[in-house]
Amino acid sequence: MFVTIRKERNILPEVMPRDLAADYQQEYASRIVAVKLDNTLHDLQTPVGKSRSVEFVELESEEGWIIYRRTVEFLLIMAVHELYPEAEVAAMFRANNGLYCEISVPGKPLTPEMVTAIEREMRVIVQENRPIVKEVFSRDEAVKLFKETKQVEKANLIASLKLPNVSIYRCGGYCDYLYGAMIGSTGHLGKFALDIFESGVLLRTPDLKSRGSVPKTMPQPKLSEVLTEAKNWADILRCRYVTDLNRAIRTGRISEVIRVSEALQEKHIAEIADYIAKHCRKLRLILIAGPSSSGKTSFAQRLRVQMQVMGLRPVSISLDNYFVNREETPKTPAGAYDYECLEALDVGLFNKDMLALLKGESVVLPRYNFKTGEREWEGQEPLTLEKSQPIIVEGIHGLNEKLTAAIPRDYKFKIYVSALTQLNIDAHNRIPTTDARLIRRLVRDYQFRGASALKTLKQWPDVRQGEEKYIFPYQEEADVMFNSAMIYELAALRRYAVPMLEAVTPDVPEYTKARRLLDFCQYFLDLPDEDDVPNNSILREFIGKSVFFKGEDQV
Secondary structure (H helix, E strand, C coil): CEEEECEEEECCCCCCHHHHHHHHHHHCCCCEEEEEECCEEECCCCCCCCCCEEEEEECCCHHHHHHHHHHHHHHHHHHHHHHCCCCEEEEEEEECCEEEEEEEECCECCCHHHHHHHHHHHHHHHHHCCECEEEEEEHHHHHHHHHHCCCHHHHHHHHHCCCCEEEEEEECCEEECCCCCCCCEHHHCCCCEEEEECCEEEEECCCCCCCCCCCCCCCCHHHHHHHHHHHHHHHHHCCCEHHHHHHHHHHCCHHHHHHHHHHHHHHHHHHHHHHHHHCCCCCCEEEEECCCCCCHHHHHHHHHHHHHHCCCCCEEEEHHHHECCHHHCCECCCCCECCCCHHHECHHHHHHHHHHHHCCCCECCCEEECCCCEEECCCCCCECCCCCCCEEEECCCCCCHHHHCCCCHHHEEEEEEECCCCCEEECCEECCHHHHHHHHHHHHHHHHHCCCHHHHHHHHHHHHHHHHHHCHHHHHHCCEEEECCCCCHHHHHHHHHHHHHHCCCCCCCCHHHHHHHHHHHCCCCCCCCHHHCCCCCCCHHHHCCCCCCCHHHHC
């Protein structure tokens, strides 16, 4: 059998990639930490088998640093377990340039001295260079193991999987099931920082942006607040973990979960509308921004309804309608159209139109045709506003002052919208917000823009790069943040996403991400009755039948 590793080489199926890595390490700028076998990501302890291609993953890559962070999280949990055997660690969310983990020690609050001791223990384990060994258990053996270690939600999740065997990582006397590849020893995990934060710790590790250095803490109080709110909502819904959601589906409680989840969002939207109404003489321009597939458009429409309840008559305007014509759109270095950059919008025309509207002048607004790639004015009615009538504008650049430079800041109210997942797979494994948004986008682009999963996956790196450059730096400038994620949404999206992702073939690089998302989807049961999802739900923007979109307006 021939396996391609930059060049063809005959390799036996039982060979471990870690044994091959030494021969090729000199060809990589940083340490090899994982491998792709036929474009499926694995650790270096997975036999090559019948794979036709082998591609090593080095640390200095997006995937490499994610693997590093996951392994350092394992190190943290192990250190806590060794110091405080009865303690529980829960990975909650990423904020402030780190991963926030709650640590609950029975009978005592977490103190700075305890955090110092935990970090010291982590560094001792690094110095000892303990091996992290992958072991294969039968599903029943794995369930028994985690029940014995009181990780009940993990045991229940594994029991629900349609897999005969499960891979578990062991380091000394500690073992865990983390959903992804890990580095094979603790000796390479010295780059991290641990700080006490609220009722837990903030674990900071390097990434591509920090170029291999531990990033400094970046205070994000508003983001932390909305993420804490997400945790509280999960507690209200009694759905902290995927097993809780699956149980709600099996027992018929899911309809109630949907109704309460939607009501929590509606309550928050009403509170925002109430604030705007109380300050309506000053706040004329309501700017709604957020990353791709955050549900900005549906949120804007629902806010508009709540503002009407308060006696206001707002007008909604989408920034998408101010895209320059496709032929004028800037391109990425790879030659693709860059719809995420600010220059993809006609900022001059937008400011001109908004100022005219705020002055009470009549304006014919453009409408962007996604099929033709051109703005159209034909058939659009002139719009005239009263002086007290607010404008709602949604788009990814809404928080950037450059977008509305001609309009005074105190006329504006900025809202940041993002899908910040409340649900964890289990206590040690988060559902990344970016993955949840990508699944939303895959479904929407296929349903309403005719795009295959492969096309969307190819575009996603450029989308993410645009978010990091144009959206996330401005999120703390928002006057308020809104979490658009529904705790049940992945159960609804799964039935659409799985067949799309299964159509991505192993011979393309995007298969790596498609395979990971498919593995991720396997933990969820399908939502039994989609009709339970209200027609004004933000989720309807992605699965269809939204009251806010009719026909072509869905795109």
